[in-house]
Amino acid sequence: MSDIFNRFAEQLAGSVGTIDLHNALSETASSLGLxxxxxxxxxxSLGCATDLISSYPQPWTSHYLHSRYEELDPVVHQARLRHEPFRWGAGVGDLNLAASQRDLMNEAAQFGIRSGFTIPIHDxxxxxxxxxFASDERQPLFFRVIERYERALQxxxxxxxxxxxxRMTSERMVDGVALSNREIQCLEWAARGKSDWEIGRILGISQRTAAFHLDNAKKKLGVRTKIQAAIRFAISRSTDRT
Incomplete structure (x- = not known):
């Protein structure tokens, strides 16, 4: 376990943005069977835009964010009220679901999210x-893994x-210019050659909204085109890594 955590710590220390953070957590979780x-x-939370780093299926995360499900999600609701980790789903725990929340959980189950172990963080x-950490398993295997590594997961x-x-705070700076979370997300995908429509699909927003955020980013960066803004973004990230 110590080798896994040391590797995790090294990856986080060398991370630049959300992709690096995702990869570090993904590798560590997979090493533990999660x-x-x-x-x-x-x-x-403090008026900031929703941040999500996840290995859940992309269609589900896009739908979740677009529908603002974080405001309805019973797991998130319980996490706000608790300070200790808790188990949920597959007959474990009672979240006292309203009908709309039950519908949300049923939707999540269609994407393989049936049981989970949630760690609230109040800094x-x-x-x-x-x-x-979630699972599609109905058997106790998932929770046996959780029980074994519970302290380490915390x-x-x-x-x-x-x-x-x-990282995500510094990531919103491009050449000393502060951009919003959405502007950064749109620029990141634009730098990968995605169209406004594709960016909208990925982020769970409309094409018009994606174009709006890219236009704002262009104005803040003092450039004329989306391509120029994307190049500025890519260069700034390349510089951060050197």
């Missing part, structure tokens, strides 16, 4: 986040949160 995870900072700045969650907030 392939499905989601780190969420809801939009209502000193008043920021709320939650790291969830440490991983806290360590990941510290680095995620640090």
């Amino acid at each position: 392939s499905s995870f989601a780190y969420l900072v809801p939009s209502s 000193r700045r008043g920021l709320f986040a939650a790291l969830t 440490l991983i969650a806290i360590f990941f949160h510290i680095h995620a907030r640090r």
Whole structure:
């Protein structure tokens, strides 16, 4: 376990943005037999935009964010109220679901999210986040893995949160210009050659909204085209890695 955590710590220390953070957590979780995870900072936390780093299926995360399900999600609701990790789903725990919340959980189950172990995070700045490990398994195997590594997972969650907030805050700067979370997300995909329509599909927003955020980014960066903005973004990230 110590070798896995040391590797995790090294990856986080060398991370630049959300992709690196995702890869570090993905590798570590897989090493423990936990392939499905989601780190969420809801939009209502200190007024920031929703941040999600997840291995859940992309159609589900896009639908989740587009529908603002973080405001309805019973797991998120319970995580706000609790300070200790908790298990849920597959007959474990009672989340006292309303009909709309039950519908949400049924939708999640269609994407292989039936059971989970959620670690609430309430940091000193008043920021709320939650790291969830999930499974499609109905058998107790998943929870046996959780029980074995529970303390380690809590440490991983806290360590990941510290680095995620640090990296994701600095990540919103491009050549000294502060951009919004959405503007950065749109630029990141534009730099990979995605169209406004494709960006909208990936992020769970409309094509018009994607174009709106890219236009704002262009104005803030003082360039005329989306391509120029994407190049500025890519160069800034390349410089950060050197």
